[in-house]
Amino acid sequence: MSFIKPQFRHPALPKNRVGYTKADYEGAISTLCAGCGHDSITAAIVQACFEIDLEPHKLAKISGIGCSSKTPAYFLRNSHGFNSVHGRMPSVTTGAYLANRDLIYLGISGDGDTASIGMGQFVHAVRRNLNMVYIVMNNGCYGLTKGQDSATADAGSISKEGHTNQFRSIDLCSLSIELGATFVARSFSGDKHQLVPLIKAAMAHPGFAFLDVISPCVTFNNNKGSTKSYDYVRAHQEATSELDFVPEKEAIHIHYKEGKSVLAPLHDGSLLHLYKLAPGWDPTDRRSVIDMLQNAKVEGTIPTGMLYLDMNTRDLHDLIHTVPQPLNSLREEALCPGQAALEEINASYR
Amino acid sequence: MKPTNIQNPEYFHKVVDCQYACPAHTPVPEYIRLIANGKYTEAYLINWESNVFPGILGRTCDRPCEPACRRGRIEQGEEPVAICRLKRVAADNKGPVKQYMPTAPAQGNGKKIALIGGGPASLTVARDLAPLGYEIHLYDEWHKAGGMMRTQIPAFRLPESVLDEETGYILSMGIHTHFNHYVSSMREILNKDYDAIFVGTGAPKGRDLNLPGRKEGARNIHIGIEFLANVAFEHVHSIGKKVIVLGGGNTAMDCCRTARRLGGEQVTVVVRSPFSTMKASPWEIADAQREDIPIYNNMPPKEFVVENGKLRGVIFEKVRAEYDDKGRRTLVPTGEPDVFMEADDVIIAVGQDNAFPWIERDLGIAFGKWDLPVVDRISFQSTMPKVFFGGDAAFGPENIITAVAHGHQAAISIHLFCQGKDLLTDRPAPTTNLVRQKMGIHEWIYDNAVVSDDRYAVPHEEKKLALSNRKVEVELGFDTDTAFKEAQRCLNCDVQTVFYHSRCIECDACVDVCPTSCITFTINGDEDDLRMRLSAPALNKSQDLYVSDTLPTGRVMVKDEDVCLHCGLCAERCPTAAWDMQKYLYNVTKAVKIL
Ligand SMILES: Cc1cc2nc3c(=O)[nH]c(=O)nc-3n(C[C@H](O)[C@H](O)[C@H](O)COP(=O)(O)OP(=O)(O)OC[C@H]3O[C@@H](n4cnc5c(N)ncnc54)[C@H](O)[C@@H]3O)c2cc1C
Ligand SMILES: Cc1ncc(C[n+]2csc(CCOP(=O)(O)OP(=O)(O)O)c2C)c(N)n1
Ligand code: SF4
Ligand code: SF4
Ligand code: SF4
Ligand SMILES: [Mg+2]
Numbered sequence: 001m002s003f004i005k006p007q008f009r010h011p012a013l014p015k016n017r018v019g020y021t022k023a024d025y026e027g028a029i030s031t032l033c034a035g036c037g038h039d040s041i042t043a044a045i046v047q048a049c050f051e052i053d054l055e056p057h058k059l060a061k062i063s064g065i066g067c068s069s070k071t072p073a074y075f076l077r078n079s080h081g082f083n084s085v086h087g088r089m090p091s092v093t094t095g096a097y098l099a100n101r102d103l104i105y106l107g108i109s110g111d112g113d114t115a116s117i118g119m120g121q122f123v124h125a126v127r128r129n130l131n132m133v134y135i136v137m138n139n140g141c142y143g144l145t146k147g148q149d150s151a152t153a154d155a156g157s158i159s160k161e162g163h164t165n166q167f168r169s170i171d172l173c174s175l176s177i178e179l180g181a182t183f184v185a186r187s188f189s190g191d192k193h194q195l196v197p198l199i200k201a202a203m204a205h206p207g208f209a210f211l212d213v214i215s216p217c218v219t220f221n222n223n224k225g226s227t228k229s230y231d232y233v234r235a236h237q238e239a240t241s242e243l244d245f246v247p248e249k250e251a252i253h254i255h256y257k258e259g260k261s262v263l264a265p266l267h268d269g270s271l272l273h274l275y276k277l278a279p280g281w282d283p284t285d286r287r288s289v290i291d292m293l294q295n296a297k298v299e300g301t302i303p304t305g306m307l308y309l310d311m312n313t314r315d316l317h318d319l320i321h322t323v324p325q326p327l328n329s330l331r332e333e334a335l336c337p338g339q340a341a342l343e344e345i346n347a348s349y350r
Numbered sequence: 351m352k353p354t355n356i357q358n359p360e361y362f363h364k365v366v367d368c369q370y371a372c373p374a375h376t377p378v379p380e381y382i383r384l385i386a387n388g389k390y391t392e393a394y395l396i397n398w399e400s401n402v403f404p405g406i407l408g409r410t411c412d413r414p415c416e417p418a419c420r421r422g423r424i425e426q427g428e429e430p431v432a433i434c435r436l437k438r439v440a441a442d443n444k445g446p447v448k449q450y451m452p453t454a455p456a457q458g459n460g461k462k463i464a465l466i467g468g469g470p471a472s473l474t475v476a477r478d479l480a481p482l483g484y485e486i487h488l489y490d491e492w493h494k495a496g497g498m499m500r501t502q503i504p505a506f507r508l509p510e511s512v513l514d515e516e517t518g519y520i521l522s523m524g525i526h527t528h529f530n531h532y533v534s535s536m537r538e539i540l541n542k543d544y545d546a547i548f549v550g551t552g553a554p555k556g557r558d559l560n561l562p563g564r565k566e567g568a569r570n571i572h573i574g575i576e577f578l579a580n581v582a583f584e585h586v587h588s589i590g591k592k593v594i595v596l597g598g599g600n601t602a603m604d605c606c607r608t609a610r611r612l613g614g615e616q617v618t619v620v621v622r623s624p625f626s627t628m629k630a631s632p633w634e635i636a637d638a639q640r641e642d643i644p645i646y647n648n649m650p651p652k653e654f655v656v657e658n659g660k661l662r663g664v665i666f667e668k669v670r671a672e673y674d675d676k677g678r679r680t681l682v683p684t685g686e687p688d689v690f691m692e693a694d695d696v697i698i699a700v701g702q703d704n705a706f707p708w709i710e711r712d713l714g715i716a717f718g719k720w721d722l723p724v725v726d727r728i729s730f731q732s733t734m735p736k737v738f739f740g741g742d743a744a745f746g747p748e749n750i751i752t753a754v755a756h757g758h759q760a761a762i763s764i765h766l767f768c769q770g771k772d773l774l775t776d777r778p779a780p781t782t783n784l785v786r787q788k789m790g791i792h793e794w795i796y797d798n799a800v801v802s803d804d805r806y807a808v809p810h811e812e813k814k815l816a817l818s819n820r821k822v823e824v825e826l827g828f829d830t831d832t833a834f835k836e837a838q839r840c841l842n843c844d845v846q847t848v849f850y851h852s853r854c855i856e857c858d859a860c861v862d863v864c865p866t867s868c869i870t871f872t873i874n875g876d877e878d879d880l881r882m883r884l885s886a887p888a889l890n891k892s893q894d895l896y897v898s899d900t901l902p903t904g905r906v907m908v909k910d911e912d913v914c915l916h917c918g919l920c921a922e923r924c925p926t927a928a929w930d931m932q933k934y935l936y937n938v939t940k941a942v943k944i945l
Contacts, residue, residue, distance in 0.1 A: 001792035002792070004799070006799075008425055008915060009867070010866045010886040029919075030923075034859055039862050189858075216857070
């Protein structure tokens with residue numbers, strides 16, 4: 001068993017605008033099971049961060065507990081990080097985000113971590129519109145504790161031991177849309193072509209960006225009858241759209257043909273270009289998205305890609321009027337404005 | 351692209367860069383692992399089977415394997431594994447080996463073979479044929495076997511004891527030696543009752559420079575290879591204080607270093623062309639420079655200056671190299687004044703030629719360009735069926751390991767010939783063996799960790815002592831601890847990544863983990879197109895792409911072999927064992943089974 005990845009990388013690895021190769025966004029060697037979908041999502045995150053020319057110190061990765069929540073150890077070794085308690089990633093992120101809005105927040109969670117123990121935290125993070133990327137590595141089970149059904153396991157899905165799940169599943173995408181999330185997407189760990197641009201777009205989105213990534217657990221939930229296996233997802237996945245994320249620096253030169261495409265400008269000048277494949281659905285219209293998801297459920301397909309996007313978003317800081325600068329940069333004069341200021345405040349209540 | 355046929359013995363052979371580059375295809379990584387395990391005797395024997403002179407080659411080999419070594423490609427500035435010097439470690443530390451070597455059978459097979467010349471080519475033929483019961487007669491003009499390994503390679507690079515030991519293993523297989531016997535007529539040999547004749551007489555003629563003053567200064571102007579032979583056989587013991595060596599090849603390096611040991615105090619090498627185009631191996635140049643021998647370049651000699659019958663020195667012109675669009679070089683005078691350099695002795699080391707004055711031209715043995723015999727590249731047969739050529743005598747001067755490789759092939763041909771078989775269609779295929787390395791979950795039989803150590807340098811004898819006596823060996827060899835560390839640098843390129851496409855679930859785990867971005871799953875295309883669409887562009891076309899059959903998603907797996915570290919991570923991360931690490935042992939079949 002290898003515990004260390006060799007130091008050598010392909011000598012022709014390209015460098016991005018900030019001078020890093022993809023290898024500079026890696027972390028320690030993974031200890032997950034061989035073939036775990038979570039490792040592919042890790043690789044997609046590495047790829048996305050490389051492509052957006054991220055300076056690693058400008059990102060904080062925060063997670064809960066689970067195989068999925070372990071993955072931040074395997075990417076972005078030079079970024080900030082906090083591996084919190086089971087289901088508590090949203091509150092830790094909320095705190096960090098309130099203290100310093102200048103970082104990109106990348107929350108990593110599992111379906112157990114989010115849809116079971118962390119559900120109470122999750123829903124509030126959505127409705128508060130934290131400016132963060134929230135990735136659920138969704139394998140329909142509790143991988144770390146040996147594969148018990150999770151709340152996202154579909155009714156009728158058969159477990160490795162052969163029993164059939166009786167409970168209805170929670171669809172985290174529908175729920176997020178219901179709660180007011182402004183960027184909602186679903187993808188598959190086995191489809192980096194789709195996943196990488198989604199992660200890049202999510203990082204550029206100025207509000208809560210939710211990514212439900214189906215990620216097979218090869219050890220406990222990749223059997224026949226499971227609806228979260230590689231084979232099942234490949235057979236039932238239907239891409240709603242193709243997404244191109246065009247960074248600010250290149251946006252000027254892009255001209256798309258009119259037609260089924262939607263161009264969404266992001267606040268930093270980047271462009272999201274969405275080429276619609278699914279008919280009768282408008283990714284900017286909440287009701288049409290919910291309809292589409294409900295229809296898919298009936299038809300037994302798994303719609304993936306960008307599902308819902310609302311560019312008119314106001315994030316938490318905006319809503320509660322907090323100071324723009326990170327709290328750790330506030331000087332004593334700002335934090336303790338003195339007797340006169342206190343008098344003034346007290347007077348305002350009289 | 352079509353799926354790669356890994357049944358073709360050459361596919362995985364090519365992945366083992368060092369072994370593929372070795373003319374004798376020595377299984378390098380196999381012996382390096384044995385050295386790491388302290389199994390020096392086994393490592394020696396594996397070498398001996400392939401290259402016959404591990405102790406000699408471990409000190410002197412031209413080592414074409416090292417520039418080919420994958421380790422030198424995986425990062426800018428990374429150096430190849432010290433393959434050659436590891437070989438010496440096996441030779442230095444081995445136990446008794448004679449008992450494992452084949453012997454001549456008590457009963458001969460009734461066939462007689464003559465070997466003309468006692469260099470590595472003939473000795474290899476002897477070793478491969480003696481165990482088959484051939485009666486072998488070896489002719490050499492000198493009093494001992496070894497050819498140029500003995501007459502040319504100086505003792506400070508190759509101690510006589512090592513030569514005696516390794517030529518001895520062969521001669522003791524019942525070889526009939528005819529030493530001090532210069533064969534002056536091929537007709538005479540043909541008239542004897544030999545079933546086949548092998549000519550391994552080398553390229554024995556040193557080139558001369560016919561410049562003004564050459565005749566007048568003859569007493570102090572020497573031909574390099576004659577000078578070295580005279581030193582080796584103790585006919586020459588000293589040289590003047592100021593010595594100029596003309597030439598930029600390995601012979602020039604041996605001449606200047608020998609001169610330093612015979613009393614030369616100011617020894618200078620002068621080459622006519624740019625330093626960067628010198629033929630000598632970089633390490634030989636470095637060794638000469640370490641012994642305070644300056645090398646001047648871009649100075650062709652013009653005239654030997656002789657006064658009162660005594661050599662005074664050499665006049666050189668100054669030139670620079672210019673290249674035309676076809677890359678052809680011309681040396682153009684710079685116009686600077688000529689340079690005079692003083693010298694008591696001059697050694698001319700500007701190349702060797704073949705010479706066959708003793709082979710009559712009316713025998714049916716055809717000669718072609720440059721008076722080289724017409725020889726088949728595979729069978730080494732001449733136009734006279736029972737006469738074979740090998741080593742420097744066949745295609746011009748090369749090196750020891752090439753002579754050995756020729757010897758093996760010539761031995762096969764001679765054996766086939768004596769049995770009345772076809773020399774081309776009946777040639778034996780190489781033997782190959784592909785063995786799984788799995789020992790448990792994520793455990794391999796080989797040491798798959800990739801160390802980051804830089805190449806270790808071989809320690810040298812203290813300079814003053816080394817220069818005091820031409821028989822003091824300069825290189826001391828690795829001690830076993832350093833040898834272990836150097837051996838660990840080997841990437842085990844013979845442990846192949848074997849892909850079973852029917853097991854692959856396309857989870858991408860191998861793509862994600864591969865440190866050097868070797869693996870890609872993509873839609874098939876033609877080779878040039880595929881090479882540009884991989885995880886990292888596959889620009890090194892000398893390295894193959896390993897392409898699988900079509901997978902369920904319609905894609906194929908493409909692996910660029912170029913910078914694979916053979917770390918086994920792809921196989922460790924593969925949930926279905928679609929990747930497996932399997933050791934590939936490729937062996938050139940010899941005339942007889944040696945081990
Ligand atoms: C100065 C120098 C240094 C070298 N250093 C190296 C080195 O470090 N590493 C390396 O790999 N290679 C080296 N070489 C090259 C190497 O020595 C030869 O390529 C190799 O020895 C060729 O082997 P061979 O068997 O073809 O013939 P040779 O080794 O040349 O042996 C031929 C033998 O046949 C004898 N012979 C010739 N004609 C007759 C005849 N008519 N009758 C009887 N005997 C005859 C010759 O005297 C000689 O003994 C060096 C060469 C020179 C000149
Ligand atoms: C408070 C608490 N309760 C229960 C656990 C046990 N536990 C560890 S991981 C886990 C489920 C993880 O499932 P998921 O988030 O889907 O991650 P996966 O391993 O599937 O990626 C549970 C229940 C715990 N660590 N802490
Ligand atoms: S148990 Fe499942 S989720 Fe956890 S590492 Fe293994 S395959 Fe991945
Ligand atoms: S790394 Fe080892 S096996 Fe690979 S080419 Fe170099 S010496 Fe040979
Ligand atoms: S052995 Fe596998 S993981 Fe390692 S470098 Fe080669 S292809 Fe990549
Ligand atoms: Mg889970």
